Amino acid sequence: MKPRRVALLVETSSSWGVQIIAGVRDYVREHERWVLYVDHRGSYERQNVPTWCEGDGIIARVMAPALVQHVRLNKIPCVNVSQVRVPDAVLQHVTGDEPAIGALAAETLLRTGAEYYVYYGPPKRDYYTDRLGAAYVRRVEQEGFDVTVIQPDRLLRTDTNPHYNQLELADWLTALPRPVGILTWNAIGAFRLLETAAWAGVRVPEDGVSLLSGDLDELLTRISQPRMAAIDHNPWQVGYEAARHLDRLMRGGAIGPEVLVPMTGLVAGETLPNATHADPLIRKALQHMASRLAVPLSVPALATATGVSRRTLELRFRQVMGSSPALEVRRLRVEQACRMLKAGDQPISEIAAACGFTAVELLQRAMQKQVGMTPTEFRASQGRKGSKSL
Incomplete structure (x- = not known):
């Protein structure tokens, strides 16, 4: 019997994507003989369906209708590891537990003694509902605090300047009331704020600015100064569970309810008061x-x-x-x-x-x-x- 062919349509440019692929690989080593096809891509590249994507199964960040249509027309079992939910996509979803991550972020920043709270949200994405930010805001508000929600795309980008404007971001950051706790949706946002803080002469966390990244990127964590605190979504386990559910689907199993994989937890850094030594x-x-x-x-x-x-x-x-x-x-x-x-x-x-x-x-x-x-x-x-x- 020939080994099954499985396509991995997950970006290879982030720790998250690499760990998902590693989780799939480890499942295969333990249980099955699959030939894995990896599509080398960046996080924000337009999602096209590769011409070779005609195997026995797919594990993907399903971000666009084109992939959903391809799966439907070719009747290929598919597991979605993205938080994006394309309309009418009948897929098995295996993802990180965004509500739990948002709640942990709130508890972490509340312990810093901050009096003001900010959520530096995600870039604009079609078909995405931000459950992480919603859980964070809800938990902080339960303690009687308001949360300022920032949408980076609307605040910092224009048609002529698709990248962030550091001067405008610095003006915003230095004007924040303090002590303030800031949660960013991802590590890129946290890294961007740390760059801007250093440029503007704001010391994190010494100057009353506590910063927490809503996800972990090992490269950005390693090179950030100070080293950012982050929450690890447990992407290796997401990949492992995605492979397990794809195995079941390829054997004729039915699509089940959404699977929320428990996070690993807080990865302490130097952007939270005393967090490094907890x-x-x-x-x-x-x-x-x-x-x-x-x-x-x-x-x-x-x-x-x-x-x-x-x-x-x-x-x-x-x-x-x-x-x-x-x-x-x-x-x-x-x-x-x-x-x-x-x-x-x-x-x-x-x-x-x-x-x-x-x-x-x-x-x-x-x-x-x-x-x-x-x-x-x-x-x-x-x-x-x-x-x-x-």
Whole structure:
């Protein structure tokens, strides 16, 4: 018997899409022999039906009527992993639990002590009802607060400028009353606000602006400064469950009710007050790191010091911090080096050694990755002359 052919029409440009594909792959490895066809696409590309899409099943972000018509005409079992609901689409829906995510976001921001609340919503999408934002607004209003809802497309874009206007966004951000809690619908929105805040001189969260992303994107989380807090929708499980339901449909099963996959939960970052240290294991690990910045510290040694296995430690860091223990050690060392570079004219070689780097070149590479500058360039940017002594 030939293996079934399954098309995956999910973007490969986001962590969400990649994790869904990984979940499908893992289901196939455990249960079935499928040939998987992946359509490499971006999140906002127009959804066309590939000419090769004539297999035994489809898992897709169903965003447009054309795909619905293709599925109907060819009688292909299809599972939709998108929150979009195209009219008259008789499909199996397997998605993240937006109402639960919105409620968790509200609880998280309410704990910050904010007195004002904002929802920075989704871009305009046909056939989409925002259940995440609705749940967030409802929960915050239950506590007696109003929520200002921002639709980014209407506020920031025009026919001649399809991208966001940073000056206009900065004016809006700096005029917000504080302390304010802001939920963004996705990580792109959070990243955009962090860029704008830095440009406008607003420190998050020190200046009374708490920021939470309504979804997790590993790349944007890693490169954002400060590192954004986010909610993980659990896309791997969405992909796994989508594959399980497609398997059932291809065996003649009937379309069932919508499946809402439970989220993984909050991935703490640096954009919420004290959120980074809320997890006891993470707090203990970070304290141990901070006390040993000047000496070598391996991940196995850190795991031993915190009383867990290396795998447990790495998994917890990935879930809570969106990072790894090794990357966090490097981040803390670079931050310490930056403080020392700001403070005086100590030779860079001494700073490197004091921060656990065995060579100046290692500090240079680490700073280039994290702050985009070498130690000499960073010191110069702070209004100090770079030391010639290495």
